[in-house]
Amino acid sequence: MDKELEHQFVTNLETNQNIVHKICRIYTNDQAAHNDLFQEITIQLWKAYPKFRGDAKFSTWMYRVALNTAITLYRKKKRGIQTTDYDSVHFRIQAEEYDGEAEKQLTLLYSAVKELNDIDKALVFLYLEDKNYKEISETLGISEVNARVKMNRVKTKLKKILNP
Amino acid sequence: MDELELLKKDWKKQGENYPRHSYEALSKMIWKRSSSIVKWIFVISILEFLFWAILNIFLADEAYWKEMELINLKEFTIGVYIIGYAITFFFIWQFYKNYIKISSTDDSATLMKNILKTRKTVKYYIGYVIISTAITSLVYLYFTFKYHMNNTAAEEAVSYDFNFNQWLLFIGMMTIGILVFLGIIWLFYRLLYGILLKRLSKNYKELMKLQI
Numbered sequence: 235m236d237k238e239l240e241h242q243f244v245t246n247l248e249t250n251q252n253i254v255h256k257i258c259r260i261y262t263n264d265q266a267a268h269n270d271l272f273q274e275i276t277i278q279l280w281k282a283y284p285k286f287r288g289d290a291k292f293s294t295w296m297y298r299v300a301l302n303t304a305i306t307l308y309r310k311k312k313r314g315i316q317t318t319d320y321d322s323v324h325f326r327i328q329a330e331e332y333d334g335e336a337e338k339q340l341t342l343l344y345s346a347v348k349e350l351n352d353i354d355k356a357l358v359f360l361y362l363e364d365k366n367y368k369e370i371s372e373t374l375g376i377s378e379v380n381a382r383v384k385m386n387r388v389k390t391k392l393k394k395i396l397n398p
Numbered sequence: 399m400d401e402l403e404l405l406k407k408d409w410k411k412q413g414e415n416y417p418r419h420s421y422e423a424l425s426k427m428i429w430k431r432s433s434s435i436v437k438w439i440f441v442i443s444i445l446e447f448l449f450w451a452i453l454n455i456f457l458a459d460e461a462y463w464k465e466m467e468l469i470n471l472k473e474f475t476i477g478v479y480i481i482g483y484a485i486t487f488f489f490i491w492q493f494y495k496n497y498i499k500i501s502s503t504d505d506s507a508t509l510m511k512n513i514l515k516t517r518k519t520v521k522y523y524i525g526y527v528i529i530s531t532a533i534t535s536l537v538y539l540y541f542t543f544k545y546h547m548n549n550t551a552a553e554e555a556v557s558y559d560f561n562f563n564q565w566l567l568f569i570g571m572m573t574i575g576i577l578v579f580l581g582i583i584w585l586f587y588r589l590l591y592g593i594l595l596k597r598l599s600k601n602y603k604e605l606m607k608l609q610i
Binding site: 248251252255256272278279281295301305353361362374 | 401402404405406408409413416417418419420421424425427428430431432433434435436438501502503504505506507508509510513594597598600601604605
């Protein structure tokens with residue numbers, strides 16, 4: 235029975251693991267931290283899995299638990315050396331598709347997002363993932379109006395970081 | 399805003415560039431030990447409850463009870479103990495109730511609120527320990543003082559022969575000592591939880607900023 239549950243869960247997780255990687259990408263700055271957070275999220279997902287009723291989509295449910303882990307439950311480990319350039323090394327493989335100007339702007343945008351606080355990062359993440367305001371408000375536990383206002387503030391903040 | 403749209407476009411494009419863990423790696427990973435903040439709060443809180451309970455048991459040895467009898471405080475002490483344990487159990491029960499409410503499947507605001515609630519229960523408990531310790535210490539101090547005052551005349555014991563000012567000084571110093579000791583304990587707790595909950599409290603405030 236438990237083995238069955240475990241198999242079901244890991245299969246689901248394997249298919250949807252991109253969601254977890256994306257959250258780690260927004261919230262961490264190097265590969266070691268990425269792996270750390272990834273691990274904590276999978277542990278929390280597995281712990282919460284018995285409560286997953288299947289009335290929501292697995293991926294929707296995953297967004298919630300994973301984000302909660304990133305902004306609330308996870309305790310950052312202290313690390314001596316921070317390796318930078320994580321973004322450029324691991325994720326900017328398709329860079330050649332852009333012209334120089336767009337490439338420059340994107341690099342700036344990614345580093346601007348990194349400067350946001352945890353809650354704003356969550357908003358940006360959900361926005362990038364095409365979630366509507368209703369879903370955003372339900373995931374974070376704030377009203378839809380507030381989600382909208384906050385999102386607008388984040389946009390202003392990003393603009394300010396980009397054009398100081 | 400076009401900048402965010404540009405980012406979104408790229409974000410989607412990057413979708414397939416993420417590393418992938420195998421089924422085997424993932425099934426190993428889910429059994430690793432969690433280092434979540436809730437686990438830490440739980441462990442520390444249990445240690446705190448245990449610490450004060452054990453301290454009470456060890457401090458109350460036979461000599462202690464004899465001493466209490468001597469200054470006519472045995473009944474009072476028994477009463478204090480009974481009430482003290484009742485209150486401690488009440489706190490543990492509250493803590494447990496709050497703890498099981500914590501669920502990562504709640505929305506973020508509810509989750510944070512529930513974590514802060516368990517933490518608050520412990521905070522009140524520590525506050526209660528500190529205040530009740532201060533009060534009972536002062537009561538004991540008063541009775542010790544009264545007992546010795548009553549007896550010095552009869553005994554003529556030189557060592558007890560404090561005059562009023564000396565007693566006042568003695569009690570004043572004891573009070574300051576007790577307060578400093580309790581203050582240090584209080585600071586220790588503030589620090590412990592302050593470090594543990596810094597990020598969570600900050601995020602919660604950030605999330606709640608617009609709610610009212």
